[in-house]
Structure formats: C-alpha cells, structure tokens
Amino acid sequence: MDTSSLDTPVPIVDWAVMKANIERLQGLCDKAGISNRPHIKTHKSVEIAKMQLAAGADGITCQTIGEAEVMADAGIKDILISYNILGARKSERLAALAQRTNLTVSADNRQVIETIGDAMETANSSLGVLIECETGNKRCGVGSSDDAVELAKHVDAKQNLEFRGLLIYPPRGDVEPTKQFLADAKTKFGKVGLECRVVSTGGTPNLPFIGQCGETEYRSGTSVYNDRMMIGFNVATPEDCALHVYSTVVSRPAPDRLILDAGSKALTSDLGGFETFGVLPDYPEARIVKLYEEHGIVDVSYCEKVPEIGEVVRVLPNHVCPVSNLFDEILCLEENGKLRPLRIDARGKTA
Numbered sequence: 001m002d003t004s005s006l007d008t009p010v011p012i013v014d015w016a017v018m019k020a021n022i023e024r025l026q027g028l029c030d031k032a033g034i035s036n037r038p039h040i041k042t043h044k045s046v047e048i049a050k051m052q053l054a055a056g057a058d059g060i061t062c063q064t065i066g067e068a069e070v071m072a073d074a075g076i077k078d079i080l081i082s083y084n085i086l087g088a089r090k091s092e093r094l095a096a097l098a099q100r101t102n103l104t105v106s107a108d109n110r111q112v113i114e115t116i117g118d119a120m121e122t123a124n125s126s127l128g129v130l131i132e133c134e135t136g137n138k139r140c141g142v143g144s145s146d147d148a149v150e151l152a153k154h155v156d157a158k159q160n161l162e163f164r165g166l167l168i169y170p171p172r173g174d175v176e177p178t179k180q181f182l183a184d185a186k187t188k189f190g191k192v193g194l195e196c197r198v199v200s201t202g203g204t205p206n207l208p209f210i211g212q213c214g215e216t217e218y219r220s221g222t223s224v225y226n227d228r229m230m231i232g233f234n235v236a237t238p239e240d241c242a243l244h245v246y247s248t249v250v251s252r253p254a255p256d257r258l259i260l261d262a263g264s265k266a267l268t269s270d271l272g273g274f275e276t277f278g279v280l281p282d283y284p285e286a287r288i289v290k291l292y293e294e295h296g297i298v299d300v301s302y303c304e305k306v307p308e309i310g311e312v313v314r315v316l317p318n319h320v321c322p323v324s325n326l327f328d329e330i331l332c333l334e335e336n337g338k339l340r341p342l343r344i345d346a347r348g349k350t351a
C-alpha cells in the first residue's frame with residue numbers, strides 16, 4: 001500500500017482480516033449452538049453490521065438509542081440495546097424506534113421499567129425487556145436471582161412490555177459466578193411460571209468460555225477488529241488485528257524523541273491497563289509515552305531503527321472501540337490493495 005498520499009492520522013481496516021474475524025465469531029457461536037448478536041459499538045458502521053448479519057448473526061446489539069436509530073434507519077430489523085434507558089425523552093425515542101424494528105432493551109431497576117412501560121403504552125408500541133444481572137463486573141445489574149425474578153414480574157405486569165430473559169456482562173476470565181447465577185435463576189423463574197427465553201452474555205475476552213454459562217446468545221464487539229488489549233488477554237494475535245491508526249512522524253526534536261500527528265483525538269487516552277498509548281508494530285521498541293490532543297510523544301531511545309520525519313507508521317490502539325467514535329470516515333484496505341473510504345454511520349451517537 002502506498003501510504004505517501006494518506007491524510008493522517010487515519011484508521012485503516014484490513015478488510016480480509018476483519019472478514020476472517022467476523023467468520024471466526026460466527027463459527028464459535030455456531031459451534032456452541034447459540035445466537036450471535038454482535039455489539040456494533042466497536043465499528044459503528046451499517047456496512048459492517050450487515051456483513052455480520054450476512055455471516056449468520058441473528059441480530060445486533062447497540063449501547064445507545066442513537067446507535068440503534070442509525071441501524072434501524074438502515075433497515076436492520078432485530079436490535080438489542082444493552083443499557084438502561086431512562087427519562088421521558090429517551091423513552092419516547094425508544095417507543096418510536098420499537099415501531100420500526102424488533103427491539104429489546106435491558107433494565108435493572110423499576111424506574112426504568114415504569115418509564116419505558118408508560119411510554120410504550122402512550123405510543124401503542126411494544127418492547128422486549130431483558131433484566132440485567134451483575135455477576136462480578138460491578139457495573140449495572142441486579143445482584144441476586146430473587147431481585148431478577150421480582151423485576152421480571154414487574155415487566156410482566158406492564159401491558160406493552162414483554163419479559164424476554166436475562167442479560168449479563170460477565171467478568172473477564174471467571175464465568176463460574178455467572179453459571180451459578182443462571183442455574184439458580186432458572187429454578188426460580190420456573191417456580192413463578194415466567195419463561196426466560198433469552199440469556200444474553202458477551203465480551204470478547206470471554207470468548208474462550210463461549211456457551212459454558214448456559215447462554216442462548218453472545219454479544220461480542222471488539223473481536224471484529226481486535227486490539228492491543230485483546231492480544232494481552234490472549235484472545236487475539238497481532239495478525240488478527242484489523243484496524244491500525246496510520247500516523248505521520250512530524251518532528252524529531254531530540255535523538256530520543258519523535259512526534260506523531262496522532263494524539264488523544266486519534267488514539268484516545270485509554271491506557272487499557274498498559275503504560276503506553278498503543279504500539280507501533282513495525283517499530284516494537286518505540287514507546288508512545290504521552291499524548292496531547294494532536295501530538296503523540298514517542299520515546300525511541302530503545303529503538304535500533306527509528307522512523308524518519310515524514311514517514312507514515314502504523315499504530316495499534318490499546319482499545320479500538322472508542323477510536324471508531326473519533327472519525328467520521330475511515331479507510332478500508334480491500335483485498336485488491338485499494339483503499340476506499342467508509343463512513344462511520346453511528347459515530348458520535350452517544351445518546
């Protein structure tokens with residue numbers, strides 16, 4: 001690829017690597033006998049969501065109403081929003097969205113259920129609800145199966161809401177508490193006669209354990225591109241990483257320091273548990289030690305070979321999902337070696 005005419009910083013997605021990642025996730029879900037519901041928060045692209053559906057996914061997951069609106073406008077018919085939607089205005093948007101797509105949301109408290117239930121009734125819409133449960137991630141979610149049953153009953157009592165099941169984002173590397181929670185919940189739901197048709201779990205770091213919790217569907221986001229964190233978690237190799245931010249060396253102010261035009265507005269400030277802000281795969285000893293908004297400060301004191309001023313280098317981000325949210329357009333490196341622009345349709349749809 002000729003990088004000399006690139007307008008950097010710019011993310012470039014190796015299309016063949018991404019396609020292989022999509023196929024791999026689908027293969028894992030098929031092997032486990034469960035539905036694939038990829039999380040589009042990683043790529044935020046209608047085209048890529050449709051490729052995931054064409055590969056066999058049964059629907060998609062979004063994190064915000066804005067993302068879901070973009071995907072529904074593009075004709076995607078089965079969407080889960082894995083987030084508590086709270087407030088009158090958002091509930092109105094949800095009700096409008098539910099009229100044009102098969103929509104499910106997660107909820108972990110009565111206030112959410114009341115507000116969305118009322119909004120659905122007013123708009124004469126209907127909505128599926130998964131009760132979000134917490135099994136160690138210490139984020140949203142009820143912490144006991146008794147609370148899950150109580151909330152499910154509350155959903156069931158609302159005319160325009162349909163209780164569909166449970167949603168969990170299990171802690172990385174430890175699925176045992178999730179397994180136990182779900183086994184316990186199954187018994188309790190059986191006793192009260194409520195059917196838990198969907199058990200939705202997810203997370204790329206837990207893909208090695210796919211199917212082991214008794215889930216019916218899996219939400220993986222990051223696996224579509226992969227990143228430095230996923231390599232660190234041993235669920236991806238450098239060859240599985242589809243997206244790199246291409247950046248130009250704009251200065252070499254000192255022998256041990258060079259400056260990239262990729263700063264926090266291109267790479268994000270997400271350290272993802274590392275000490276540096278991404279890696280340069282072609283200069284592995286170079287260390288991105290500090291970011292300003294448009295400056296990436298690189299310590300090259302350990303490098304045998306140092307990129308020159310004007311050279312375009314690849315940066316593998318620590319965490320790829322927020323990078324997609326920083327660019328209106330990225331480039332796809334197609335199998336014929338050509339670059340084509342791709343609009344990031346749901347970029348900035350944070351609400």
Ligand SMILES: Cc1ncc(COP(=O)(O)O)c(C=O)c1O
Binds near residue numbers: 042082204221
């Ligand atoms: C609720 C939920 N499900 C699924 C995912 C996808 O996780 P990953 O990107 O690790 O695959 C996320 C990511 O933050 C999430 O918040």
